[in-house]
Amino acid sequence: MNWQSGFESIISEDVHLAPLTWFGLGGRARYFVKPTNEAQLSEIIKRLGEARVPIYILGNGANLLVRDQGVNGAVIQLSQPALKSVQIDGRTVTVGAGADMMQLVRAMCKAGLGGIEPVAGIPGTVGGHIRMNAGGAFGDIGSAVASVTMLDAEGNLYTRYRDDLVFGYRQCNITGKVIVKAVLELQPEDPEQLTKRMKEIWLYKKNSQPMGENNAGCTFKNPEGQSAGKLIDLAGLKGTAVGGAMISRRHANFIVAREGTLSADVLGLIEHVQTIVESRFGVKLEMEVVIW
Ligand SMILES: Cc1cc2nc3c(=O)[nH]c(=O)nc-3n(C[C@H](O)[C@H](O)[C@H](O)COP(=O)(O)OP(=O)(O)OC[C@H]3O[C@@H](n4cnc5c(N)ncnc54)[C@H](O)[C@@H]3O)c2cc1C
Missing domain, CATH: 3.90.78.10 (UDP-N-acetylenolpyruvoylglucosamine reductase, C-terminal domain)
Incomplete structure (x- = not known):
């Protein structure tokens, strides 16, 4: 059985990656896979591993430069509805890794749940934000994360909880192959105040960064104690x-x-x-x- 058997409808070949990145640059992916649910994603990861096809996980491509020659492997994007769902239970929010973070920030502010507005204006998916511990002067995503569920290279699902997760400057200790979902622990706050704060953070970013041009955010990490x-x-x-x-x-x-x-x-x-x-x-x- 070849690794694609039964999954032909979710696999494309020779897909242009440039339009899927904020830089708008780069070549094609040999394979491009859009799983429709966790079970499919898990099976695909397992089969790709067995077939020794290199795996690349694509969020919104906001922190990514794809080389002109593209990638000779399988790019997987968690863009289907089941992989970007959002469930609110009190102050706990379970969110699929494919969810768009800017939309989530707006929705949480409207719902009166604070804690992720520090990443307002930072493009990307929940998975990409967690992998990069996205943030800036106002805080980072890591401080709101209660647990992360991911797949290992064999396609097994497992969860790591806050005590076990270490978020640092633009990095975290997550070693899983794919982040599948996360639980965020937020604080109830006045929606109007939250929305005001979100807008201020967004305006600060808009005024200090070239938001309207093709780019991938900061190119280099800040060296210790320097900019x-x-x-x-x-x-x-x-x-x-x-x-x-x-x-x-x-x-x-x-x-x-x-x-x-x-x-x-x-x-x-x-x-x-x-x-x-x-x-x-x-x-x-x-x-x-x-x-x-
Ligand atoms: C205009 C602009 C402003 C920005 N400002 C900031 C800023 O202020 N602060 C900041 O921190 N960043 C900033 N960025 C960078 C970017 O927004 C973040 O790094 C964001 O987290 C990228 O998310 P993404 O989903 O687009 O990830 P991608 O760029 O698609 O991927 C980035 C990395 O994460 C991995 N990844 C993505 N999803 C998953 C997943 N589900 N499981 C495992 N790995 C995954 C990818 O394989 C890749 O290694 C900016 C970018 C732009 C374009």
């Missing part, structure tokens, strides 16, 4: 370009992809910035954006 954007700015690199890729003039840690940009341009610019910043300040900038 990557400030180092890039001090090195005089704002506005520097390789092909169509350019260091944003608005926020030096953002690379924007103008029309005609190749992923190779972005990779070239990343290398250039790392070389200059290291030679000027002795700091090796580490990637925040994930490269496939």
Whole structure:
């Protein structure tokens, strides 16, 4: 039996990944899989593992650069309704990893449940946010997470609880292959106050980041006690370009992809910035954006 047997309707081949990422760049996926439920997802992971096909999990592609040659493996996206459902029980919210975080933040503020509004304006899915521990000056998603349910490489489902989960700066100790769902523990608050706070956070982001241009958020992690954007700015690199890729003039840690940009341009610019910043300040900038 080949790994696709019986799943032909949820598997496509040679799928363009660029439109599925915020950078809008990159080649195709050899296979693209959209499971309709947890059981299918689990079986697909198991079969891909047995067939030794590399697996890539795609959220909203907001922190992702896909190389021009694409990926020779199976990209899985949890975009079907059963994998992005939201259930509210008092202050506990169980949410599928495929759910859109910006929509969830708005819905929770409206429902008078606080705790995830610090990630307002940060694009991505619940799975992507948890994997990256998305956040910023106002807080991060990790502090609201009570448990995470995931699949291991053999397709077995298991859950890890708060005591066992460690969320750090743009990282967490989750080693599962796929985050399937999470339980968030939120606090009842006045919906009007929450919505006001959410809007303020969103406005702060809108005014400090190049939201309207193709990008994948901060390119590099902040080195301990320093700001990557400030180092890039001090090195005089704002506005520097390789092909169509350019260091944003608005926020030096953002690379924007103008029309005609190749992923190779972005990779070239990343290398250039790392070389200059290291030679000027002795700091090796580490990637925040994930490269496939
Ligand atoms: C305009 C803009 C502003 C941004 N601002 C911020 C910010 O302020 N703070 C911040 O932290 N980030 C920011 N980002 C980056 C991005 O929004 C976050 O990293 C977000 O968490 C990415 O989620 P995603 O679903 O798009 O993940 P993707 O980009 O699709 O994937 C990112 C990584 O997570 C993995 N992943 C995704 N879903 C799952 C899953 N279900 N199970 C296992 N692994 C998974 C992927 O395999 C990949 O390794 C910004 C991005 C943009 C475009």
